[in-house]
Amino acid sequence: MPRFQPPHTHLLHNHPARWLGLLGCLLLGEAQAELYKGVAPGGNFALENWNITVPQDADGNTTGKAITIRPDQLSGPYGYQSRWFRTDPQDGSMTFWTPINGATAGGSSSPRAELREMLDPTNLGVTWSGAGESVQDALLKVMQVPRDGIVIVGQVHGYGSAPLILLYYRYDFSKQTGRVIAKLQGLPEQGPPYTNHVLATNIALGETFSYQMKVSHNVAMASANGGPVATMAMDPAWNSETFYFKAGAYLHMHGDSATEGARVKFYRLAASHPNDGLLINSPAALPEARVGQPYQAQLSATGGLGGATWKLVSGHPPAGLTLAADGLVSGTPEAGTASATAHWFVAQARDANGNTHHKKFSILIPQ
Missing domain, CATH: 2.60.40.10 (Immunoglobulins)
Structure with a gap:
């Protein structure tokens, strides 16, 4: 499980917003999303190039190995949904729920309800290079967090290596507000060197915010709410690695409660690879x-x-x-x-x- 270093986060301020991402301004207060309420998430979001790992084992319990749902099972208005991953009937959002007692997988001790990008829906090994250009944009709300206040809502993950970018929300129960933070990993191996960058502050539970993660010509970038961009020139050690995007509700802890956990609602999710001048x-x-x-x-x-x-x-x-x-x-x-x-x-x-x-x-x- 990725480790954090909250006391040494960098608060971005007084820097020009050099990169606003492919969607431009993500928070249009005057706009409304057209999300259908009576369909599975695949009826509102293009999920044919994503799978999802949910905190449930093959027997329907939360004690075994977490299962993964294939892209062909996810996509379309009649695709997969469950208590872990569903369309909210009130606002049409794509909603992820991860309890702290959920089933785990992938060598992590923490549960997740998390989408994983698949460029080829039949082959996990087809990934993308940091030398090109790739971007993921999201609009979301964190509705609930576990006692540690942390939920990971986006990743640029290495194929067989550590996450290059790990984007998480951290809630302060005493202040009743949260921060959006990006961890930029210096080397492909988990652990130091890495830096944590505060992208946005004063984000309450249930408050809408956006994030953007981008890798362009071996530079890793992350921003929130169209604000200043955290950047890191990638070490040459990353040159042989390839990557994929992730999004959802991935915890940083595990416990016994079935009601304590993280609930995250996505209103927009898009990932692209605009190479060859497209x-x-x-x-x-x-x-x-x-x-x-x-x-x-x-x-x-x-x-x-x-x-x-x-x-x-x-x-x-x-x-x-x-x-x-x-x-x-x-x-x-x-x-x-x-x-x-x-x-x-x-x-x-x-x-x-x-x-x-x-x-x-x-x-x-x-x-």
Whole structure:
């Protein structure tokens, strides 16, 4: 289990936000997510390139080895969900629950309900290099933490080595507020040298925040709420390692309670690998739509190889509109979609070589 060093964290301040990530501003107070409440998480999030480890063994108990659910079982509106991983019926969020007495796996003594990226849904060994460009963006709330106050909500993990970036939320029970912290690992072996960087402070339980993790040309980066970026030039010892993303609710402790643990709700999750110059160049704010009136907006991308195929990776366009594989958003907005706040969704372009780029789009339907 990764070790932390809270007394020696670095608080980022008075530095320019050099990297805001592929989604731009992640916290749009004026926007609302289009997440369906009556589907499995795979109906709101593109999970065909993720598996999930949950704190349950093959017998349905929490005492044995934790099981992993395959991508083909996760994806789609009728995919896997359980008490560990489900769609919240109130807000449509992708919700992870990990009790401290959960089943464990992977050599860790701490339980998790955690997604693991799979570039090839049938082969764990297909991973990505730090010499290219890879990014993961998320919008989430931490609703509950165990007694140590810690839950890991994102990782850039080495394939056979330590996590390069480990992003966690740490709650202070006395102050009733929390911090978002990134641990940047200096060498592929677990342990020092590493640094902990405070990315955001005063984040209460149940408060929405965003994070971004990026590896670009052998530089590891992490930020929260679009703020200053913690960066680390990767040691040459990482050159032979490859990586994958993770997201969810991974604990830093284990115990006997079935009710103590961490609950985390994701409203946006997107991972991309925008190499060979692939770039979505459509503006984030699409043209306004009107209820009952036909609508079209064409998404476009440059670079890459062999053109782009589009899909949704988080959320949906407003009811009545759809995204086609050629990037056309079209349809007729249904009654009830008019609002003073914009609707948002995240779309991803994929080229013929498997390079990907994602971007958040918004559509306002005035009342």
